[in-house]
Amino acid sequence: MKVIRKIVIIPAFNEAKNLPDVIREIKEYDTSLHIIVVNDGSTDNTTHVVRKLQVDVLDLPFNLGIGGAVQTGLKYADKNGFDIAIQLDADGQHIPSEIDKLLMGIQQGYDVVIGSRFIADSDYRSSLMRNIGIKIISFVNSLILGKKISDNTSGFRAFNRRAISFLSRNYPIDYPEPETIIILGRSGFALKEVPVKMRQRMSGESSIRTFASIYFMIKVLLAIFIDVFKQYKEVENYE
Amino acid sequence: MNDRIQLIAILVSLVIAGTIFQLIRKKKLLEQYSLLWFFSAIVLMIFSVWRGLLDKMAGAMGIYYAPSALLVIIIFCGFLLFLDFSIVISKLTNQSKDLAQEVAILHNKLEKLENRTLETRENGINKNA
Numbered sequence: 001m002k003v004i005r006k007i008v009i010i011p012a013f014n015e016a017k018n019l020p021d022v023i024r025e026i027k028e029y030d031t032s033l034h035i036i037v038v039n040d041g042s043t044d045n046t047t048h049v050v051r052k053l054q055v056d057v058l059d060l061p062f063n064l065g066i067g068g069a070v071q072t073g074l075k076y077a078d079k080n081g082f083d084i085a086i087q088l089d090a091d092g093q094h095i096p097s098e099i100d101k102l103l104m105g106i107q108q109g110y111d112v113v114i115g116s117r118f119i120a121d122s123d124y125r126s127s128l129m130r131n132i133g134i135k136i137i138s139f140v141n142s143l144i145l146g147k148k149i150s151d152n153t154s155g156f157r158a159f160n161r162r163a164i165s166f167l168s169r170n171y172p173i174d175y176p177e178p179e180t181i182i183i184l185g186r187s188g189f190a191l192k193e194v195p196v197k198m199r200q201r202m203s204g205e206s207s208i209r210t211f212a213s214i215y216f217m218i219k220v221l222l223a224i225f226i227d228v229f230k231q232y233k234e235v236e237n238y239e
Numbered sequence: 240m241n242d243r244i245q246l247i248a249i250l251v252s253l254v255i256a257g258t259i260f261q262l263i264r265k266k267k268l269l270e271q272y273s274l275l276w277f278f279s280a281i282v283l284m285i286f287s288v289w290r291g292l293l294d295k296m297a298g299a300m301g302i303y304y305a306p307s308a309l310l311v312i313i314i315f316c317g318f319l320l321f322l323d324f325s326i327v328i329s330k331l332t333n334q335s336k337d338l339a340q341e342v343a344i345l346h347n348k349l350e351k352l353e354n355r356t357l358e359t360r361e362n363g364i365n366k367n368a
Contacts, residue, residue: 038343058343064336072340079344173336 007082008033008099009073011066011155013040015090016049022092023053029096036076037090040069066155067176071168074159078168085164087157094156098196102158111163111189114149114181115156115196133217137178140224145185149193152178156196163189178220182227248287256280275323279316286312 008026012019019037026035036056039047041063050057058072070087077085084106088094098115105113134153142148155177159167163184170187172179185191259276262268268276286293286309297308 056347058347060343061339064339068336068340072343075340076344076347 004083005081006030006033006084006086006103007073007077007080008035008086008088008096009070009077010035010037010088010090011040011069011073012037012042012046012050012090013063013066013069014042014044014046016042016044016046018092019046019049019090020053022088022090022096023050023055026088026096029099033086033099034082036073038069038073040064040066065174067171067173070155070176071171074164074168074171077164082164083161085159087155087159089155093199095197095199098156099158101194101196102156105192105194106158106160108192109190110192111160112184112191113158114151114154114191114193115198116151116154116193117196117198118150133213133220136217137220137224140221141178141181141185144182144224144228145191147185147191149181149191151193152181156198172223175216175220175223179223179227182224183230186227245287245290249284252280252284252287255283272323272327275320279320282312282316 010019010022023035023037026033034056036058037046037050038058039050039060041060047057047059058076060069060072064072073087074085084103086099086102088096088099094115102113102115134151137152138148138150141152166184166187166189167180170183172183181191256277259268259273259280263270263273293308294305296312297303297305300308300311302308302311
């Protein structure tokens, strides 16, 4: 039987403080997982910390933003023939033992599984403005896809081979999470949302700050609106 | 328009066209990005040579004061140029992103290869000893 190769992609920008714990937790969860940290032009010693832990790292020459970083990991996964890619944040809010729940969805035949903090109870708290933005985006996305996706900004996701190949070619750059859902959904990928537990960030700041929430919402809604009229070509040579 | 202003207009448009030509010749401006500039210079030249055209156009656009029409035309040309810049910048942004990603992946691959070569070499030395 063919061994299913799994890779954990961790986009990281100045996360030297959080990464050791995150990596230790992943290794405790499953030692067979290949971990790759995408160092998105960090100005701290992220890359040294990761190398010291003997974890694979992709050093981007300059900061691309979360979208460009995740895509780098997906390109790596695609080139190296991984079957399943798990995207996990470097800030410690995603709990590695919850990866099981994502993988279950992939086993059920879904192309993309999104770990959601809103389906079940979790201790996740957020600012009011951000919550409103998340609700509106969820409503718009659900309307376009005809399927309810409650946690569009979750960066805790699993992708199968087909989704890896597709996303390594098409990936939005800033605030990419809600957009990828639309792009995937409209390109005929089967999406599933599963409830997962999440933690508050260990240290550092979220990529979406409160005062930027409005800009975030407008930018995402505009991008989603344009996505509806875009055509995405899928390359057929994946297996 | 009196003769003096027409002469100035023709000279200015000639200088603009000449500058663009010179920049391309010296390879400081790529042909693919110069088309719109040439287009703008030619439009400017046509209006400075053909006096009646501006009045006709202003009339057609319902503009009573002909120089205003000139402003509209200039703004339109500028708009086209700015739009073209944005398109070019977007393309370059995408290309530089792809390059950065490729660099990161290749760097990773190179490092692994170097480590492997180093290991085999060390093993070889150990065997020989």
